[in-house]
Amino acid sequence: MKSEISTDKKKRLRSGYTTGSCAAAAAKAAVCMLLEDCDITKVSLLTPKGIMLHLEVEDIHREDNVVRCAIRKDSGDDPDVTNGILVYAVVRRVQGNQITLDGGIGVGRVTLSGLSQKIGEAAINKVPKQMILHEVEEVCRQSGYDGGLEVVIEIPQGVEIAKKTFNPRxxxxxxxxILGTTGIVEPMSESALIDSIKLEIKVKKANQQEVLILTPGNYGADFLSETLHIDIDKAVKCSNYIGEALDTAxxxxxxxxxxxxxxxxLVKLAAGIMNTHSRQADARMEIFLANAALEGVELATLQALEKAITTDEMISILEKVGHLEGVMKRILSRIELHVQHRVGSNIDVGIVVFSTKHGLLAQTEGVIDGL
Structure with missing residues (x-):
């Protein structure tokens, strides 16, 4: 089931639509069927970005005072774990004249402060909530209905999908x-991952974690747990976006x-490279080479470093000639300089650099005190 969204020819990637758009469209279709007593197989929705979606309505169940139906999520060309899932809206008549909105099965519940929703509320973000209520209220207005409605959003597959996301953390x-600020999924965007990293940092702060622990990925998480004996649940995996993580801190x-x-x-940070993805920059060999030269390493070793492919190979070369400790001190000092410059002088920064093959390579003094 594909939305009628035009392809962005410049990117040559097809856009999709968010869970928020699915929920709003499903709610609109359900309330229409409830108030007009008919089946609706297609529903239109204007997204906050101004793009009109024409979406197919699936799995319709109608009774006297309740309607349940679904919209299938289409993430376009974005690799999204929610692609293809059904997002349901259940709308029923209730006494009074209030319209309420809640989450049902597969929609998460908030258990920690720091998010836009209060503890205990359904994890339906602000814009999707506004979209859902707007569509329901507009149908009620057009139908002349001024009674009460209960709207519940359900995503049966959401329980399992949540295990593949940052949500539990x-x-x-x-x-x-239920996400989305524009209603549209921009394919292959890095912004969603960066937003998740920023949000996790904010949640850690809101829940009184005094020291922000950052690590790019699984190697760092394993080292934290197995060598430093630090609970990995305290850490935020920032992937390649170290600069953005520091800015959020x-x-x-x-x-x-x-x-x-x-x-x-982390060696890339010694040159001020704060996005460590290889497509942004590499410079690992150049950084080792420059610091080894400053340490007085002989020419033959410098030439060997220039030919090395991996950082572990460079470390082995320096270890063999007895210059590893001195070079690593220089590299650590440059990393500390650039990180400290990024965050400012009011923040204490500790850095630990390791290798899975060689173990701990360098660390700032007192780095794990009080953790």
């Missing part, structure tokens, strides 16, 4: 979030940061 349990007023990472990632 954010304190959202039992399902996924400043934004939410963290005063202590611990950055733990594999040398293959």
């Amino acid at each position: 954010l304190g959202i349990v039992g399902g996924i979030s 400043v934004e939410v007023d963290y005063r202590r940061i611990l950055l733990v990472g594999h040398i293959g990632k």
